[in-house]
Amino acid sequence: MLKFPIYMDYQSTTPIDPRVLDEMLPYFTEKFGNPHSRSHSFGWEAGDAIEFARGQVADLISANPKEIIFTSGATEANNLAIKGLAHFYKSEKKHIITVKTEHKCVLDACRHLEQDGFEVTYLPVDTCGLLDLNLLENSIREDTLLVSVMAINNEVGVIQPIKDIGGICRRKGVFFHTDAAQAFGKIPLDVDAMNIDMMSISAHKIYGPKGIGALYVRRKPRVRLEPLMNGGGQERGIRSGTVPTPLVVGFGKAAEIAGMNMQEEYESIKRLSNKFCAGIVDSIPDVYLNGHKEARWPGCLNLSFAYIEGESLILAIKNLAVSSGSACTSASLEPSYVLRALGVEEELAHTSIRFGFGRFSTEEEVDYALELIKKSVGKLRDMSPLWEMAQEGIDLKSIQWSDH
């Protein structure tokens, strides 16, 4: 039995896994203590649960539990990594390198630092969305403090060569931060093998609860940060504020489950995603897959349907919960800056839709989605004068649109 709307927006957030919820339950009521209460069993019990979860999260990236700092989510982790590092080392180095396709919060944190006197280089990507490693290496200067490159892009699913980037950064003696909100729990990550100094992760992207994430912060060689939040000195003084026990417990369990089933889940998502993609491309002309064909997370398919407004297609396929880009910016009608960075023309960028596949996606859902999209695209194109002109062989770019 299909349940509508069919959820195909796994990059935006994921439903909580029932096993995760089960684990969290006792910590709302019976084991409700403040983990920082050091004077009674309720506090100790909550404190122990947090340390156990810290180990579960650390295990998945081969880190030491002491290197995991819990935050309210990946946005906070990215802010803490970039601004915290910059503020700590501001008297020594003032240059930061990042990439044009990063998550908005990374770019925004960098822009904020520019106002504080930092210089930021925003590297371009090729038409597949990949970073040029030679360009990266040549962009590193004497005063470069940090390179921040995300592992998996949230809009197009492209996977950057994190291990190579880590190698370059280590060789050049600059810190390497990766926003792994979309990668943690989905592809193997190893902070030592990949020479990662800081990594941002989020629970609600891996079937854990919202409102909890973490920043991995390397201890050897030590990375030092200025906190964003001062106070009681929780999380080794790097992040003050009561650590929310039930959310952390859920985060730990979600990480454990993701680690257990990673390969299996990858295969099943890839199979569904391939079937969906082939089904669309084979039966609908003028559809383009954005981003690299191979170096990608298969659970994220960003497709451009030429001659159709993305927004009108979304309305036409209301039974599918999809997005026309990142959720954080989807309220605006601007075409995605990520697609623009890949060189996707504005017209085509407006026609793009992101389809997400995840743990709970089924073959039945994919089949239904395929049929619905085929039907809707056909209908919308039948109504589109642009499509008609294109069929008649008119090059749309040659048309001089008159101003109103």
Add this chain to the structure above:
Amino acid sequence: MIVYLDHNATIPVSVEVLEKVFDVITKPANPSSIHNYGRFAKGLVEGARKAIMNHLHIDAFEYDVIFTSSGTESNNHILKSLKDYHLFVPATEHASILRCSDLFENVVFLELDENGLVDLEKLEKIMMSFEGVEKKLFSIAYANNETGAIQNIKVIADIIHKNGGILHSDMVQAFGRISFDLKDLGVDLATISSHKIGGMQGAAAIIKKANIKLDPILHGGQQERGFRAGTENVYAIFSFGEAVKLLPAVINNYRDVAKLRDYLEESLLSVEPEIKIYSAGCKRLPNTSYLTMPGVPHQTQVMNFDLKGFCVSSGSACSSGVVKDSHVLEAIEGEDEDRKNAIRVSLGIDNTKEQIQAFIEAWKGMYLSLGKVREIADEVKLKVANL
């Protein structure tokens, strides 16, 4: 039987709230998504915002409610945005306020009376001597988290406003325990938190007058109208709103809690009249009692109470793992020895008279065995010294 008497640290999520949360928590809901689930999530967040505004009798024209992840984040957000102000604080504030005050170029610590209340006459004088300073920010908790002392916020706000300052009040402990009208109190900015009132941990809020500008500490998406980036903690925020809706009844129940607290204090005073109860001379939260057991250090007390099944604390739940002497009591009492023997007992609406009676018995037993022994030992030491 374990008796929980540390409600100022945190309280369990209320069962009614939890039931509502479980009805919806399995939905993949990101309020920024444009589809059905996204709109649903947005509805939950906006519903909670409305519940808070209704409870505090404020409207969206005059005030903003911004959701954050904790009281600590709210306090940091407010203070760090206003770092170019002269800051005026009592030394009894929560660590999140005091650690932020370290970042200000100009900080003045407000003088307190013997109950830990801001001395109003001296406040007037301070206002006069800082008349020439244009930007003055006061950060004064409505109720202290350790002693429960309730400040005369309305009078304080009047004095501050008369002289061109603005007032932030950390209301994390007061919100949900006593009833008040935010507009009537006249504060310009306030901090409230979900897990102290029976909502989930991980949600809190900043309430501010709409004309006050704050800079975000988290940059990124346009959530919370650009004030606070990051996917909203939808279900914790929803639980916060649902807990707020229950507050009128809860606050009513705190009247009984006050009776229970008074019964506790009277019973202990009848055992040992030398007990010191901090801030007993002023209005306090109905559930809080910060009191000494003469001759018995707080570390010894909390350990022994824990062994007997009573959860109390020796101040605020801190992080370092080291049990330190209270900075609040130091600010009120100075280097007074009694404060080393003080513990905080904070009651909740579920505590029963039987539980309090059992605590009184345990207290008596501990005092008679430990306190008296200490007294005798001190006398012997004195005698030896005089020989």
